[in-house]
Amino acid sequence: MDAITESSKSSVDGIIAALTEAVHEHRLQPGTKLREDEVCALFGVSRTIVRQALRSMAQEGLLTIRKNKGAMVSQPSLKEAHEVFQARALLEPSTARAAAQRASPEDIARLNAHIENEHAAVDRGEAGLALKLSGDFHLEIARIADQQTIEAFLRQLISRSSLVIALYWRRRNALCESHAHHALVDALASGDGEAAEQLMKGHLLDLLSQLDLREREAGPATLREALKR
Amino acid sequence: MDAITESSKSSVDGIIAALTEAVHEHRLQPGTKLREDEVCALFGVSRTIVRQALRSMAQEGLLTIRKNKGAMVSQPSLKEAHEVFQARALLEPSTARAAAQRASPEDIARLNAHIENEHAAVDRGEAGLALKLSGDFHLEIARIADQQTIEAFLRQLISRSSLVIALYWRRRNALCESHAHHALVDALASGDGEAAEQLMKGHLLDLLSQLDLREREAGPATLREALKR
DNA sequence: TGACGTGGGATCGTATACAATTTTCGCCTA
DNA sequence: TAGGCGAAAATTGTATACGATCCCACGTCA
Numbered sequence: 001m002d003a004i005t006e007s008s009k010s011s012v013d014g015i016i017a018a019l020t021e022a023v024h025e026h027r028l029q030p031g032t033k034l035r036e037d038e039v040c041a042l043f044g045v046s047r048t049i050v051r052q053a054l055r056s057m058a059q060e061g062l063l064t065i066r067k068n069k070g071a072m073v074s075q076p077s078l079k080e081a082h083e084v085f086q087a088r089a090l091l092e093p094s095t096a097r098a099a100a101q102r103a104s105p106e107d108i109a110r111l112n113a114h115i116e117n118e119h120a121a122v123d124r125g126e127a128g129l130a131l132k133l134s135g136d137f138h139l140e141i142a143r144i145a146d147q148q149t150i151e152a153f154l155r156q157l158i159s160r161s162s163l164v165i166a167l168y169w170r171r172r173n174a175l176c177e178s179h180a181h182h183a184l185v186d187a188l189a190s191g192d193g194e195a196a197e198q199l200m201k202g203h204l205l206d207l208l209s210q211l212d213l214r215e216r217e218a219g220p221a222t223l224r225e226a227l228k229r
Numbered sequence: 230m231d232a233i234t235e236s237s238k239s240s241v242d243g244i245i246a247a248l249t250e251a252v253h254e255h256r257l258q259p260g261t262k263l264r265e266d267e268v269c270a271l272f273g274v275s276r277t278i279v280r281q282a283l284r285s286m287a288q289e290g291l292l293t294i295r296k297n298k299g300a301m302v303s304q305p306s307l308k309e310a311h312e313v314f315q316a317r318a319l320l321e322p323s324t325a326r327a328a329a330q331r332a333s334p335e336d337i338a339r340l341n342a343h344i345e346n347e348h349a350a351v352d353r354g355e356a357g358l359a360l361k362l363s364g365d366f367h368l369e370i371a372r373i374a375d376q377q378t379i380e381a382f383l384r385q386l387i388s389r390s391s392l393v394i395a396l397y398w399r400r401r402n403a404l405c406e407s408h409a410h411h412a413l414v415d416a417l418a419s420g421d422g423e424a425a426e427q428l429m430k431g432h433l434l435d436l437l438s439q440l441d442l443r444e445r446e447a448g449p450a451t452l453r454e455a456l457k458r
Numbered sequence: 459t460g461a462c463g464t465g466g467g468a469t470c471g472t473a474t475a476c477a478a479t480t481t482t483c484g485c486c487t488a
Numbered sequence: 489t490a491g492g493c494g495a496a497a498a499t500t501g502t503a504t505a506c507g508a509t510c511c512c513a514c515g516t517c518a
Binding site: 011045046047048049067068069 | 501502503504508509510
């Protein structure tokens, strides 16, 4: 975790933003422990502020706090991973449909700029940044749909998707989903809600298929079992 | 706010539970201000704990906190009210379908007991309690579907529905939705997912139709306008 | 030598003290 | 008497102090 020096409206929000970004970009891996004093030193605030930030992120599912054990980046189970993508499958397609109805030329321009940035990040080999931008793309669609409630849920689901991807991503190279994003923008630009809904549904299924969510066979139950040659 | 004396696993969780229940039962109305010291005195804890509880509830949308102004029970706008029910319409029908596949006899018994309690509360004229139980019924279905992620979202949406109902409910007497709940249980008991999904969809539309979510015409813009006879 | 217990350091949980901001109310003036 | 100014009270925001719990290493004893 590098030195982070930023000024924000609220110290708490700033810490949340910085830590969340680090998780989204996979600079903070699932399982990483976040000691309060350490975060205090990094941001130059008291534990009061840091604890507010950590609790807030825990409520969003990004961190896990166990009593007297501190906070760590969450490690979603297989079941949780499935649930996250099932929830996204319920929310995002119809949101894309609504966005198609409302998208302004400025919105389309912004989305295209987003895709540009994704490409640039991929070209520079910054996979983490590309992943974060990909998430932002999905969020932007909810914003265009003008659905703040769903947008808030989606923000949470996309955050947790980052964790799922960190844990269960199959091939490390291929993150070539910008094709799908491009097709989506086309549908949005032409106001074709039905197409946007179907494309989003397919895109999410595609993402899901690139995860390795098969049940791991449980490791040896006993030490004796583990050592049996 | 009455005296609340309960022991819970965590003080914070206890306060959240008590305050949330009070909001659900409409004993705490939208707009009510919650001063920290007041809550401290009621529960016999320090402000540290109370502030944790208030912030947590604010993140769920139940309270609104403005900097240096304190916390109050949220007053959802018309737009927010629409969004809450739109989100429920996306999540609940398919959750009911999933629940129909998984419901055990014990689950059905529990749901029927729920409906009994609702009836009893209505008979005793405790409208607030009946409303809370009605919300719990919907949550129970998500629990049966074994979808913890969606259940968490639904918990939030149902909480906020309580606020919407407090603000926009049309007739104060008729809360006769137990018919709908009964039909839903029948569908769940017979494992008919399709029927459960449709019933839930209809039930939510029915609820929505009982709200008065028409746009209020804006009041006179100027004082002069307001005084014009 | 290894298992167990114990002490100290590290870390988290809660309460309190202090600072900043807002609200209230009395007083003065036009 | 209405309005505005200002000081004090009330309330929230942040930091710090203290207590509880956990973790690890060291030492003792079989």
